[in-house]
Amino acid sequence: MAATQTDSRALTRPAGLISVAVPLALFGWFLQFLPEIAAGGTVVYRIDWVPSLEVGLGVLLDGLSLTFALLITGIGALVTLYSTSYLGGHRDYGRFVCYILAFMGGMLGLVLSDNLLSLFVFWEVTTISSYLLIGFDADRGTARRNALQALLVTATGGLAFLAGIILIGMAAGTFDISGIGEPLASHPLYLPIFLLVVAGAFTKSAQVPFHFWLPNAMAAPTPVSAYLHSATMVKGGVYLLARMNPSLGGTDPWFWTLVLFGGVTAVFASVMALRQTDIKQVLAYTTLMALGTLIMFIGVGTEYAVQAAMAFLVVHSLYKAALFLMIGVVDHGTGTRDARVLRGLGRAMPVTMVAAMLAALSMAGVPPLFGFVGKEFLYKAALDLDVGRLWVTGCAFAASALMFAAAGIVAWRPFMGKPADTPTAPHEGPWPMLAGPLVLALLGLALGIMPDLAEPLVRPATAAVLGVAAKVDLYLFRTVNAAFVLSLLTFAAGFALYLSHARLRAGLSRTPKLFDPGWDRLMDLVAAGSTALTGAIQTGRLRRYIFVTFATLAAVLSVALWRAEVTLAAPDFDDLRAKHWSVLIFIMAGALLTAFTRSRMTAVAALGVVGIGVALIFIMFGAPDVAITQLLIEVLQVVLFAVAMLKLPHLGRDMNTRPRAWDAVLALAIGGLTATILIAVMATPLDLRLTAFFEAASVPLAHGRNIVNVILVDFRALDTFGEIAVVAVAALGAWAVLRGTRGARP
Amino acid sequence: MEFLMALMVGALVSAAVYLMLARDVLRFLFGLVLVSNAANLLIFASGGLTPEAPPLVPEGLKAPPPDVANALPQALVLTAIVIGFGLFAFALILIYRSYQTMGTLDSDRMRLAEPEGRD
Known part of the structure; x- marks a missing residue:
């Protein structure tokens, strides 16, 4: 398992100190905007960056971006604090701090950008820093391979997104998000825009069929998994769709694409979560489930659904980061992450257990945790639907029940029962590694008991996604309604699944893996294809290259002549x-x-x-x-x-000198085209203004009677100087080439 | 004469392209010489053909008579001829040098940059 060297002294060294202080200070700074945003305000600030391309570094701070900014900086501070212990003794700790801070900057830029082009730049910053962080243990082949896979999948989606941005700029006349006035739904370019943006969002947020990179990204050190691949970066796609909802949402393609793909991802991923034996992988798949759910509910797009999605976004970030960090502590304390081995850690790791239990209860959606509130609102939103109610409710229910079972596998089973043999004797982690999970888990509890505390964030965030002000009222429990009954059913189903999870895992592990080997096959195909292509065009034979060049020239000239609609006059032989x-x-x-x-x-x-x-x-x-x-x-x-x-x-x-028919055809074609062009050129009237100037100015200005000479040595003397320089350089070059022959190889 | 001129340039270009597609690099060089001649003629002809009246200003006049040849393409062609010669000379030396190194003038067998590999 992951090599973990703890060294709590890292916190007092500059790299560690900076890595914690920066996000903490930013968190405090963003917090001061909370009252203004909660009151329904937005902060817009822009500076021109590339005015000629209409690229501005616009900052848009509304409920949505503030929610993300607080999650990024808050969880960021806890994760970097955790890393001072987890990675503090690593020889490349400084490199890690650089990457994670670069990622944090990119992510903040992504959620704060008001301009789609600068948003895209930050989008790619997160892609690249994610690549560097997944491949942080670059000595391991799997880390490099998985990092490259994540990079290729998300960067390909990023290119699609860029194309979508350009189309949006054409359709809306602006790249400013706040400037896209009315919805683009009726624009003729809507469908391509929608598909391209969705391609970017689905790859970034790992929706089926692009999901396979995310579980592989768990090759990253655990703090990275907790931060990038559950709480922040993978929500970039969710953020994008939420952000574009006012301008792109509300249409049939939007609804069905997001609801179908999100639902499939949620259910598929939570089933796959049960298959895993590595508890970190279990969490990776439940992250996919959460992303699918978020995208499904953003696709639904009703006020209630968006509100539920925003609440669930906060819920998920809190408990998932806590659980990932907890897994790092367990891994570090026992030397394994295997769900089949880990048992009875409670006695040796009491603090970890408390954090794990609280977070897992939130994940399972048990009252009075914030996870319960999130799940209840999802159910209510789903049951309120007119179209697609059965699908959305069914997906949400299945995913939640499976999530309940997954929570048991990850956080209940390892701590309960009789202690089992682990590679190292279980022991509690140092305090910087416990602070993160504990704070996040307690936050989940506090927000569960007092959901009102989340309203100042969830309300403006919902309003930002909807584009209009929203009524948001979060509560733990009021009456027994359909959603509550569904919750009880979820617990029952989830408990049953948990009890039979060992058998389910055995059954599931017999199903073939499709996507990851498929990726390898695709990569092999690409490599073989480019080898074949290179072999076909790069023959290494000079005359092939020349042939292609001339053939291209002939084609271009033909098209140019055809488009210019040249008409040739009959030849005139009178003056011959x-x-x-x-x-x-x-x-x-x-x-x-x-x-x-x-x-x-x-x-x-x-x-x-x-x-x-x-x-x-x-x-x-x-x-x-x-x-x-x-x-x-x-x-x-x-x-x-x-x-x-x-x-x-x-x-x-020593060469074959037979006549070359194809070469002759091409030669005649180029010659014919040149002749045609020359005839056409000579038939057009001459522009003699320059000649007239030289004729008139030759004697008065340059005092020369030979006009050609005057042009060369006077008016265009610099050109002539250049010409001499060319000849001199050719001579120098020739001299150098000849000198090299002495002692040359035969 | 315009038509004849165009025919001639076309013929020169055809011969040049045919030569440049040959395996022997010396033939390629012949093609290069022909194509620079063709280009010079093309520039010269595009400036209009005026028989037997060089662009000179006679003594005592401030400007040339109205029907002299166009001076501008002549100046351009003069420069082009010299530069074409520079190119020719350098290419010739290069061919000489590569023959010294590789022992052949067959461009198909000059494979230092792209050795015969898997293709």
């Missing part, structure tokens, strides 16, 4: 004289000869023919300077070729 024809034949013959000759000397000579032909054209059409340069360069080229030929082999001596 013998010299034109002869130069044409001269050049074309040279080009053909170069292309098809097998002798390199012939090729060089033919190239010279082409070059001189081009020079003749320059002379014919009033460009003597260009012609002179062309001739000079031709001579230089031939000299260089001649020198190089002495050292190079003959053409195609």
